Amino acid sequence: MHLPAEDRTASPHTGYTRAHWEAAADALLAAVEPYAAEGGALYHLPGDRTSWTGRLSDGLEGYARTLLAAAFRRDETALQRYAEGLAAGVAGAWPRIEDRTQPLVEAASIALALRLTRPLLWDRLDDGVRQRAAAWLGDALTAEAWPCNWELFPVTVGGFLDEIGYETEASRKAVDHGLERIEEWYVGDGWYTDGDGRKFDYYNGWAMHLYPVLHAWLAEDRRLLDLYGGRLSRHLRDYARLFGGDGAPMHQGRSLTYRFATTAPLWLGALTGHTPLPPGETRRLASGALKYFLERGAMDSRGLLTLGWHGPDTAVLQGYSGPASPYWASKGFLGLLLPPDHPVWTAAEEPGPAERSDALTPIAAPxxxxxxxxxxxxxxxxxxxxxxxxxxxxxxxxxxxxxxxxxxxxxxxxxxxxxxxxxxxxxxxxxxxxxxxxxxxxxxxxxxxxxxxxxxxxxxxxxxxxxxxxxxxxxxxxxxxxxxxxxxxxxxxxxxxxxxxxxxxxxxxxxxxxxxxxxxxxxLGETVSVAADGTGELTVRWSEGPEVRVSLGGPGAEVVVAQSDPAGAH
Known part of the structure; x- marks a missing residue:
């Protein structure tokens, strides 16, 4: 990948500017082009792994996820290729959207891309192609979703179909149903669980916040945007602290092969005006993550994203991970929807939380x-x-x-x-x-x-x-x-x-x-001392800081932590 020279004046921490993001998007799109098949409807990326959904579904995944990058880049040449692929896909190359199947996931990416680029792609299609595409997407309105972030895929499809006037009643019903479902998993302070239980991970950012906020923003629905945008803004107060000084996101949760999709909620806050972060900090965190992965082997010699974290790494994969799965990283290019003169691109980079000071941050929801x-x-x-x-x-x-x-x-x-x-x-x-x-x-x-x-x-x-x-x-x-x-x-x-x-x-x-x-x-022994009685009571004395008394108790008992005045520490 060829990137522009670093600009250490505008970006003293990473050297990256909008031009670096554009170059990265262009390189990723160019690298996948040779693997287009079936008239561009499928992208069969190389590799010895097939997801549990099968090769045909994996090919659709390759189309849909790279289309997102083209949509955020607003590259008309690339979008023309994807328009041809769309026509071939809805003519029979794509599998149908059925209950709890992977095409439902990819339909959301396709619908979102079409909604974002409507004058450049959708409006230029022949009427017949538009009718077949709407009908193919329409199956997502009634397809049963897995009870997790999947509930938002019909929301995303429904928002687009409602906008173009297709099955408007069913489309609005799908939107309302999905948004009602995620309310069950909102636990406060900007945090969702990914379905029932206590599954907290990056799906908060690249799914649970991304789809509702983008839908509200695109629909110009002020009530929804205030609701979901407010939650996003609160979430970003915690989220910004999950990035290290070297740009690395926290290594926790599933689907980590999506890599710099972790930057999507940062850009989303800036795009919709719902963020507590200064523009320079937003760009520093996002560019830091992109640079972190590009410099550590995320792309192979062909310029393709590998299945892994740095380079190939099966430890971070799930059964649904296929050759094109990493391209949900395309969500990281959401920031390219912001115009070049937006403060997030023009402000000087500011340090992220991990660089500013030592911190101990409690996050109550998870x-x-x-x-x-x-x-x-x-x-x-x-x-x-x-x-x-x-x-x-x-x-x-x-x-x-x-x-x-x-x-x-x-x-x-x-x-x-x-x-x-x-x-x-x-x-x-x-x-x-x-x-x-x-x-x-x-x-x-x-x-x-x-x-x-x-x-x-x-x-x-x-x-x-x-x-x-x-x-x-x-x-x-x-x-x-x-x-x-x-x-x-x-x-x-x-x-x-x-x-x-x-x-x-x-x-x-x-x-x-x-x-x-x-x-x-x-x-270590000079930084802290511990006195314990063996039954759940202990006293912790920091060499610089407070004395802390802890009572762990037995089953059913609360944990009690009491700190003394730092001046009285030993």
Missing amino acids: NWMLQSTSSDGVVRLHNHGSEDVRYDPYYTRLAYSTVTAPASSYDNSVIVGDDPSRTEIEPLGVGDGWAASRHTAGAGARVTSVVLARGAVEVRAHLVTGAEPGTVVRMTGWAATEGLRAELSPAAGLSDELTGVCGEGDSLFVALARLTGEEAPVP
């Missing part, structure tokens, strides 16, 4: 605490409230960061017996420098956990209840990462090997942890 250190730009997420319906290392580990990935050796876990699982997570609160939860572990034991943090240092405490006497408990910390120092040391109830044994009744295990880019940090 029951997370974010811990960032400006000296190394690392952001750590302490997860005490998010899980998937199955054990998933990208949801259920105790902590994640912008510089590490979940390890197969069960990093950031408390392992009771031989079972590393962490299920039935019950959030117990977050506060100033702490987060707590309770979960089920091996052999039916319940574990009450609390983490306290200051700077880069963490105190991790786990009270194990209901385990058989003699059950071995093992704690793990951060996975080793090049250029960073990962530490874990026993503080109470643990041997030097970080194992302990459950006794009669409740058993408390405490360790000190740290993930840092500092070359010679102060020894």
Whole structure:
């Protein structure tokens, strides 16, 4: 990929400008063009992997997701190719949209692209093609969606079909139904779960906020835009803190192969005027993420996005991940809808939250605490409230960061017996420098956990209840990462090997942890001391900061964290 020279005056942090985003979009579109098939209706990208939806569906995915990039780029030459592909697709090359099938997902991308580029694409099509396209999309209005972010795909299709006057009653009904469904999953402060349960991840940004806000904006519906835009703005206060100083998004959740689609909500806030972020900070965070991936092998020698995070990486894939799946990254080019003279493109870059100062940020809705250190730009997420319906290392580990990935050796876990699982997570609160939860572990034991943090240092405490006497408990910390120092040391109830044994009744295990880019940090033992009585009561004394008393209690009891006046700290 050939990019323009960096501009360190306008963009002192990344060097990237609008021209870099345009060049990246152009390169991605040029790279996929040779793989068009069936008159441009399908894009069969190379690779030895087929998603569980099948090759035909994967080909449609290639068309729909790259069309989004062309729509945001407003490239008329590229859009003409996609117009020809649309005609071939609705003439019979595309599979039908049916209940809970992948074409429903891709229909949303196609409808959104058509709505955004209507004068450039849709309005130039022959009447027959338009009729067949509307009919093909129309199946999305009544297709059953999976009960998660999929409910928004009929909303997106319905918004476009209503605009062009096709089946307006059914279209509006689909919009209303989908928007009603997501209300069940809104938990406040700008956060949604992705369906039932407590699944918190990037689907908040690139789906749950993106589709309703764009629909309201395009429909010029002030009431809806105030509602969904207000939620987006609140979400961005937390969301901006999920990016590290090196531009990396937090390595947590599913579908991470979409990579810089993580920038979509940042651009969306600027596009619709619903953001708390200054224009220069928005561009710095978004450009930082794009640059992070482009410099770390996200594209192969042919210029194609690979299935992975940096380069190819099967660990971040799901069964639905096919060769074209990474191209939901196209959502990251949403910012190109902003005109070149918009402040988000003309303002000087401003540092992101991870670069400005050390911070401990409680996020109540998912029951997370974010811990960032400006000296190394690392952001750590302490997860005490998010899980998937199955054990998933990208949801259920105790902590994640912008510089590490979940390890197969069960990093950031408390392992009771031989079972590393962490299920039935019950959030117990977050506060100033702490987060707590309770979960089920091996052999039916319940574990009450609390983490306290200051700077880069963490105190991790786990009270194990209901385990058989003699059950071995093992704690793990951060996975080793090049250029960073990962530490874990026993503080109470643990041997030097970080194992302990459950006794009669409740058993408390405490360790000190740290993930840092500092070359010679102060020894952990000099930063904090811990006194514990083994039954769930502990006192934490920071060398610089408050004394903290913690009571973990037993099952059903609350976790109580009380801080003394910093002046009285030892």
